[in-house]
Amino acid sequence: MNILNKTLLLLVLPVTIAVADTSKQLDFSSLVNDFMKKDNILKKTINLSGKERMLTQNMAKLALQSSLNIQGDKSRKELKKVADLYDKTLNGFKNGDKDLGLEPATDKKVKEQIAIVEKAWKPFYEAVNKIVEGKDKDGKALKYIVENNEKLLKLSNDLVEAYEASNTSVNYLEKARLHTVNVAGRQRMLTQKMTKEKLLILKGQNEYLPKLSKTVELFDTSLTALIKGDKSQKITKPTNKKIVNQLKVVSKLWEELKPLYKKKKNSPKELATIITKNEVLLKEMNAMVKMAEKEAEY
Numbered sequence: 393m394n395i396l397n398k399t400l401l402l403l404v405l406p407v408t409i410a411v412a413d414t415s416k417q418l419d420f421s422s423l424v425n426d427f428m429k430k431d432n433i434l435k436k437t438i439n440l441s442g443k444e445r446m447l448t449q450n451m452a453k454l455a456l457q458s459s460l461n462i463q464g465d466k467s468r469k470e471l472k473k474v475a476d477l478y479d480k481t482l483n484g485f486k487n488g489d490k491d492l493g494l495e496p497a498t499d500k501k502v503k504e505q506i507a508i509v510e511k512a513w514k515p516f517y518e519a520v521n522k523i524v525e526g527k528d529k530d531g532k533a534l535k536y537i538v539e540n541n542e543k544l545l546k547l548s549n550d551l552v553e554a555y556e557a558s559n560t561s562v563n564y565l566e567k568a569r570l571h572t573v574n575v576a577g578r579q580r581m582l583t584q585k586m587t588k589e590k591l592l593i594l595k596g597q598n599e600y601l602p603k604l605s606k607t608v609e610l611f612d613t614s615l616t617a618l619i620k621g622d623k624s625q626k627i628t629k630p631t632n633k634k635i636v637n638q639l640k641v642v643s644k645l646w647e648e649l650k651p652l653y654k655k656k657k658n659s660p661k662e663l664a665t666i667i668t669k670n671e672v673l674l675k676e677m678n679a680m681v682k683m684a685e686k687e688a689e690y
Contacts (some may be wrong), residue, residue, distance in 0.1 A: 435573055435685045436493055440481055441552045441576025442681070446674075447478040448548055449584035451516075452541035455523050456591040459534050462667060468524050475520045482506070482513060485551070499558040505551045512544050538592070545581070552577070568626045569690055570632060575614055575627060576681045578643075582611040583674045586653050590666060601656070608653050614640075615646060620679075632689050638680045645673045 454471040458464055484494040486506050497503050515536070522533035556570055587602040616622075619639050621629030630636050649669055652662050684690060 393516060406469070409470045412672070423685045433493075433495060434555065436571060437485070437555050438552060438570055438573050439577055439681055439685045440492060440494065441485065441548070441555050442574055443580065443678075444478055444481055444548045445545055445552065445578065446581040446584055447474050447481075448541050448545040449581050449588055450474050450674075451520055452537055453588040453591065455520065455534055456588060456595070457667070458523055459531075459649050460591065460594065462591075468526075471520060472524045475524070476519060479513070479517060482509060486510075499554070500559055502551070502554045505547075505554045509544075509547045509551055512540070512547050516540060516544055530571050540589075545585075549578075558580065564626075565628070569684070572628070572690060573684045575625065576618060576660070576677070576684050579611060579614055579618070580674055580677050580681060582607055582614075583670055585675060586611065587666060587670045590653065590658075590663075594663070604653065608650065612650065615643065619643065628690060630690050632683070632687050635680065635683045635687060635690060638676065639685055642673070642676050642680060645669065649673060 451471060454467045454474065457467040458471065480489065481492060481494075483489065484492045484501075485497055488494055488496040497506060519528075519533040519536040519540075522528045522586055523537075528534055552574055556574055559567065559570055586604060586607040589600045589607060592600045593604065617625055617627045618630070621627055630639065649666065652658060653665050655662070658666065
């Protein structure tokens with residue numbers, strides 16, 4: 393090889409190496425971005441599937457409020473809104489939904505669970521619409537909702553767990569984060585479930601007293617775990633200031649509401665406080681779940 397060719401080779405070689413290194417960096421960056429995208433989509437999906445659990449109890453609560461003429465028209469309008477959201481989200485899991493940021497399910501077990509939920513949802517949705525339209529004169533639609541809301545809740549919860557199980561990562565922190573979104577999302581459901589149970593007791597169904605006690609206890613212990621962390625539940629203690637402060641807001645509201653939920657008989661004023669502040673508790677808990685989903689650090 394002559395001197396000119398050697399010189400040209402020495403000039404070209406660093407450029408070739410640099411291009412190769414850049415290509416590797418781009419490939420690695422693409423892999424990281426793809427991983428982050430999948431992780432974010434899964435957190436969002438667990439958040440929304442967890443929200444479906446809450447909506448089952450919210451619907452039951454609103455149907456009972458309507459039957460007891462508690463915020464009658466408002467309860468029926470909200471019931472329609474909530475039922476339509478449940479339906480839209482369930483369809484989004486199956487077919488994708490750009491508005492909700494959902495992609496069509498691909499995991500076999502997730503798809504199977506969606507089909508199971510759809511089957512239970514159809515008659516439940518019909519019963520809800522009867523109440524919304526004022527066509528439940530015989531009370532059969534309300535009876536169906538009272539008797540089947542926890543079945544729909546369980547099936548919705550099974551869907552959350554199927555999504556969580558679809559995570560193939562072995563990273564402890566990633567798994568813990570997904571589980572935290574799940575548990576925090578469950579708290580939203582419990583706010584509605586305990587109010588539903590309060591209303592059923594108000595209607596004279598005292599068999600719900602022990603159920604209410606368990607619901608209150610689960611919300612209380614789960615809130616403590618979210619605040620302090622719990623290794624046995626794979627929940628890490630939060631260090632993110634936004635999340636820590638939001639949990640303090642939830643905790644303060646809970647301190648006010650907890651004794652009212654635990655009380656066997658409430659005055660009209662106390663019941664009004666439960667109905668009103670329950671919505672605030674749900675809103676603040678929902679804000680915390682969104683932070684757990686979207687914040688880079690927990």
